[in-house]
Amino acid sequence: MKKLILLLLVCSHCLQGLCRQEMAPKSRSAVGSADFTLGEKEFLLNGKPFLIRAGEVHFPRIPRQYWDHRIKMLKAMGMNTVCIYLFWNLHEQEEGKFDFSGQRDVAAFVRLIQQNGMYCIVRPGPYACAEWDMGGLPWWLLKKKDLKVRSLQDTLFMQRSARYLMKVGQQLAPLQIQNGGPVIMVQVENEYGAFGSDAAYMEATRVNLRKAGFDKVQLMRCDWSSTFDKYETSPEVAVTLNFGAGSDVEKEFSKFKKMHPSAPLMCSEYWTGWFDNWGRPHETRSVESFIGSLKDMLDRRISFSLYMAHGGTTFGQWGGANSPPYSPMVTSYDYNAPIDEQGSPTDKFYAVRALMQNYLNPGEKIPAVPEPKPVITIPEFSFRQTSSLFDQLPPAHISDKIRTMEDLGQGWGRVMYRTRIDGSGVDRKLVVHDVHDWAAIFLNGRLIGKLDRRRNDHTITVPATPQVATLDILVEATGRVNFGEAIIDRKGITDSVMLEAGHEQQLLSRWQIYSFPVDYSFQADRKFVKRPASGPAWYKGSFRLSDTGDTFLDLSSWGKGMIWVNGYNIGRFWKIGPQQTVFVPGPWLKKGINEVLILDLEVPQKASIRGLAKPIIDKIVPDVSLLARKPGQLLELNGEQPISEGRFTEDKVWQEVLFKNEVKGRYFCFEALNSLLENDVTSSIAELQILGPGGKPVSTRKWKLIYADSEEVTSGNHAADRVYDLQESTYWQTESVSHKVTHPHQLVIDMGDLVPVTGMRYLPRTDKKKEGMIGNYRIYVKQEPFKF
Template identity: 45%
Template sequence: MSGFRRGLAACTLAVALSLTVFNAAAATPRFAIEGDRFVLDGKPHVIRSGEMHYPRIPREFWRERLRQARAMGLNTVTTYVFWNLHEPEPGRFDFSGNLDIAAFIRIAKEEGLDTIVRPGPYICTELDFGGFPAWLLRTPGLRVRSMDPRFLAAGERYLRRVHQELAPLLSSRGGPILMMQIENEYGSYGRDRDYMRTAQRQMIEAGFDLPLFTSDGAGPHYFEGGPLPDVTAVINFDGDVADAEAAFDALREFRPRGPRMVGEYWAGWFDHWGETHHTTPPERAASTVEWFLQRGISFNLYMFHGGTSFGWLAGANYSREMPYQPDTTSYDYDAPVDEAGRITAKYRALRETIGRHLQAGETLPPLPEAGAPTIAVPRFALRESVALLDALPMLSKPVSAKLPRNMEALDQNYGFVLYRASVPAKARGKLTVDEVRDYATVLADGKPVGTLDRRFGERELDADLKPGTRLDLLVENMGRINFGARLDEERKGITRSVRVGAEEVFDWTHYSLPLSDLSGLRYSQRAQTGPAFWRGEFRLDRAGSTFLDTRGWGKGHVWVNGHHLGRHWKIGPQQTLFVPAPWLRQGRNEVVVLDVEGGAAERSLQGLTDPVYDTAPDALKPARPAKPR
């Protein structure tokens, strides 16, 4: 290129860049926070929001769910951003298909809804590791939600990449994203003001130049660490009108000025395996929302539609009574729109309440036409199978090591690890594993001899193991803890050592089993005992959503037409798995079940029109005392 042309090109580029900067600066923000109120397009504004998470809803359903939200009287939808899905490996980002958050927000705007975005990086939401990517745990000593420079660098890279997707949609540029949250409920975790200031700075430097806010539980012990002095603070709680009054009294005492908003009003709740299914009365949610609207308080219903924690998404909690509480696959949350997208009594009660408090000239849209109804699938048999131990060469390449390695040390994020070793010559008697994260099926010479369940602190198995026995430990990652102080401890698999009697077991072979591709399995008609994959099929005249009935099976996972539905477990309360209509097809549909326990009386399934919740009577057996660490 000649010097003249190079100069002309540089001049043209400079003019274009200056015009871009001018236009961005000249854009009038749609949304602002002025004193004690929110302002939208120059007018006082009350946010009526409901939470939905795009990865928990098949993309084909997005518009229908958003249209339902608008018809209930909501004017905003709130969503987290799932870092663990968007960056599954360091530096490898994915915003395509069901992860296209920008498309989700554009569709919401087309349906008359603005958006609130909560990018984290920590998001909790009953999600594995609180939404952090598991690869962070591959770095020894790394601490999340802290000033650890390795964590901060990874989080900054992620936020800048999210900004690339969302920049044109920010309210500062006239877009539908009204405001964004800094971190998430940090007051329930720590007291590091430097960290929260850094989290704020990272969002601003990433380019998020719109109003920011923090969200925490309602109480002084949460306010001490979460809110920032110059940032709008919103609060999270559940309960009735009395609980709402107490929560806002606490907020007003802590922060006398500023708009009042419930960042999460828990209109339902989630379930743990082995515990009871949660429901809340529609009348309680409706009366509390009425109290909000009578006082001009903005709110976000958590959840408006919960959807499903498909695949390995589900996280876990812990309590004083239980050292580990894994979450179910269903994230129905007893929400106004249920897991299958059907409106409920709670939806109708809330719609009626909101309809009494619309602004002048505002009307409720008509209820959208119901989508395709759920369908029943006649019972069908799964006759083909392959034992998991026989399938190991088709699924994994062995890795040898002196000591057992945890899942993260094997560069694995989710799934199972099969640990194999021989019982030492002098060893005999009881098996001790320190410790199992989170559920181990123990096999001796290929035969099941027992299980170890982290929920009860189980580390010992009274099995009479003899020298030379081939010992296999199939260890399942049941979901990393997503809330509380134990986030950094959530490495999976076997975390320390294994002993038989008094002898430590060495020289392990590891088989990583993320089970992301089952196409290489080779089935037969042979009967199987122990962990095995079972395959069957059913045919449909028309596709529709259904609930796959897993009663009669023990514990494992289900795939339909290659889509990983999630985990099933006979202990309940979830006894069915939601199968969305877009994942089914007219004609032949293939189902694969990984049965971890073996021993199911009947290898068959059926599809139901409604979910089943039922907790097994012995699901919560007394906890065994754990050995001190």
């Protein structure tokens, strides 16, 4: 690491003279009226070339008391601009009730940016993504049964999003740079090309932003290099691209420069790391790959924004999920970013700081690194007071049929469905369509099984019950999908519950439905007793402090649930990891007695907690295997006839295979026969699309990966279902350590329905490495399952 930093410093003085004159950011008192526009291959600040060196932070993921510290950390890393998202659902949690106060005071955050002599890029949505619940869209939209989002086809969505943008304009339009503020650009929507291609929708959103008061500021949009040309926008909207650490910068911008030869170049999200999912390995990106592509951009005077510069924490219920496959996000948003979750500098921070020294404007200096925030440890303390969930049920909603959380007017948390089932002398099968997202099933108060959406679980066995019995299905929402077409993601049980015995099916009805919201007041209203709990329960404990500071509460002995400290909803925990601790900011603690409430839907191994000085965010304790290949399973392709076979090229772009004739099938098998590199035994795929009529990709909503001969899930998070996670910077890779795993490598996908198939598209891994790039291949499509 030291060698890398010294190498970056060597050319500092000789590179200084190559940088063009730019206007350095000024403090609030000195900014005054100014302008920021698009020039010939340059952004212009007051008519002079300006290279944006931005870092993204999200003010809701940082305690307000630390906002100024995190902004100063960005400046000490060499940034001149702060990029921010707004989340619509944070500011309008109830329809028509807007809140921009306290922790939600975005205008105060932007004014702090200006006071620190920096500029600001605002990304208001209405859609954001950001691994945030429903991508920032409010849950109450889901009360509309035929809801369409990010579309002109839905009047409700367009009207409500326009109203929201108007409220944002009231907060931030006065802070446009032309009005004397620090806001130099405002984004229109977010990565729309990965969702749709309706230019009219994007134009309507642009118009709504202008009407909201952003009538002077430069507008922008961001997309990927593979999607930016799916639609057109107004010439007044700057087009920028997003890509990740280790990318080939020239290749990322090659098509863009041909289509927009005079446009400024900007990577609006340069992914410094990646987000973590429950039950999957902690994500990291190496310093070397990250710095390499960043230096490539600086050498080419390409503006950038580090996503994330500092991730922070997704406190409370705000964590989102990917789908398909369904994969919820952890509470920590550390992101392997240059500034870690607690706000401390990492090796990446110092590598960026050293690199930036070579690209400063004449007279510009990077300030000193701010003093770190104090960190404390807390001795282990026990929870002796409990409140059984079954002993204190809230008033029930009575319904003859299943209803979702949204139907009940509930945004987040847990919901329990109770009914009575007739007695039976034989075991029966309970079929639940569909659990969103995790459920514990109880018969007469006894746990009989669990269902997990991550595994597409639908059924469990109900043991014989000679008499009428009480059936309880306790469902936890672990985060709404924040990306792609699966974003319409209602919670609870979304369809029906059946009881099957042989050929007989019974639709269960006459439900009592109980809501358990996330509000602290609801948790604090429980009645506690001093006895151990044997099932889902709240736990109350406390600890005393003489001095406050940041800490990480160790929850590794607990099951699954949520934690509140001094009334603050800290977030979700789950024993499967990789996150085993939760970050508790010092300003949310106090001298004297501090209260902790925990709702655990399971039973903790040990009902105690301690506060650590360092987090545990990389420890997997899997409850089930998420590998696609079952032990001993081997795909049999002898006698099967491939639909197509051929060889891919070395180009790291989408490559298409079209069949001679359309075929109908449900099961799709891709087989990699060898690698383009000699002696390379691995295969990798960033994204795979199965094509239907007209070359249009088949919907992935019902896909399930049922076989992969090999997956690398120890040295990295390269599971096989990465091939259809809609994220081009992640990829499936076969095991690289074991030399016993060799070609051929196979993937088998169940598409869920019988569909017409005309071909496939394949995207190689998008970084600079060539390992795993596929040479020869075969493709099989069948109506019946493959043999194993």
